[in-house]
Amino acid sequence: MKTVNPYKTTLDSGNAYWMARLASVAYIKKDDPEGSPDVAKILANLKQEDPRFSSVTGFSKNSSQAILVEHEDFFTMAFRGTDELVDWLDNFDLIVTPVLLLVEGEKLDGYFHKGFWKATEDIWEPLLAKYQQFQQQDRDKQKDLQQKKVRPLFLTGHSLGGAMATIAATKLIHQDLPFISTYTFGQPRTMTHNTARIINGKAENRFFRFQNNNDMVTRAPARAAGYSHVGSFVYISEDKSLHNDIGWWYRFLDSAEGVIKAIPKKGLDGVEDHSMSDYLQAVESWNWAPNQT
Numbered sequence: 001m002k003t004v005n006p007y008k009t010t011l012d013s014g015n016a017y018w019m020a021r022l023a024s025v026a027y028i029k030k031d032d033p034e035g036s037p038d039v040a041k042i043l044a045n046l047k048q049e050d051p052r053f054s055s056v057t058g059f060s061k062n063s064s065q066a067i068l069v070e071h072e073d074f075f076t077m078a079f080r081g082t083d084e085l086v087d088w089l090d091n092f093d094l095i096v097t098p099v100l101l102l103v104e105g106e107k108l109d110g111y112f113h114k115g116f117w118k119a120t121e122d123i124w125e126p127l128l129a130k131y132q133q134f135q136q137q138d139r140d141k142q143k144d145l146q147q148k149k150v151r152p153l154f155l156t157g158h159s160l161g162g163a164m165a166t167i168a169a170t171k172l173i174h175q176d177l178p179f180i181s182t183y184t185f186g187q188p189r190t191m192t193h194n195t196a197r198i199i200n201g202k203a204e205n206r207f208f209r210f211q212n213n214n215d216m217v218t219r220a221p222a223r224a225a226g227y228s229h230v231g232s233f234v235y236i237s238e239d240k241s242l243h244n245d246i247g248w249w250y251r252f253l254d255s256a257e258g259v260i261k262a263i264p265k266k267g268l269d270g271v272e273d274h275s276m277s278d279y280l281q282a283v284e285s286w287n288w289a290p291n292q293t
Helices: 013-025 039-049 085-091 114-143 160-174 193-206 246-266 276-285
Strands: 053-061 064-071 075-079 096-103 106-113 153-158 181-185 207-212 232-236
Touching: 013 039, 013 064, 013 075, 013 153, 013 181, 013 207, 013 276, 039 053, 039 064, 053 114, 064 114, 064 160, 075 114, 075 160, 096 114, 096 160, 096 193, 106 114, 106 160, 106 193, 114 160, 153 160, 160 181, 160 193, 160 207, 181 276, 193 207, 207 276, 232 276
Parallel strands: 075 153, 153 181, 181 207, 207 232
Antiparallel strands: 053 064, 064 075, 096 106
């Protein structure tokens, strides 16, 4: 059984697998108007593979959903994707939200995709409050010698959920709150070039962004609109092997930009290789191409 290495900030097969699993189960929802996370089903699903998962808390507002997953060794904020991503990519392509970032005591101007920022804001306060409540419980147990360490935090998400996870991690950096790493799958770009440089300067080696073959969502909003990714990327080729050679990135980049405009017309169902199940399959296999790490 793959396990999480809870204090490893660098790329790790067990961490990648479980973040993909958690991004996947975040889609399990109740049959209600908001599509709230079905926390009972999610927890039962996770316990079948690892009984050390102990709780799942759901958060839902408007089109935003996330879960806070508690394990004996770690916590994870997992953000759910949505079909409405297509509308946001179409309607908010050129609109950014200005945000004042505090990074290591320095005030810096940041600019984020308006729709993705709002989606994160809708659920951020109660999500962070619940996580901090768990943290305080860990500290209290430390005082009573019932527990040695405060359990660390991971973030993950697929599609829109990946964009939200990236913004959530940025908020943690802004508030000087620790996290181990962020794993995202098929996420769109979330911030401007200059903002990405600020975040990369602080935590580039703790963001891992997986892109499956020809998943065009990862190329939107367009670079020409001023948007950029953060962190390190892992490219999943058609045979499901993993690559971090930049040559694979440019090979995809050269053929991608002209197809992005078709996303709003075709919808996510028409976007090749965007399925979370494809990402999970590749990460579970963890089959690196020759001469890759």
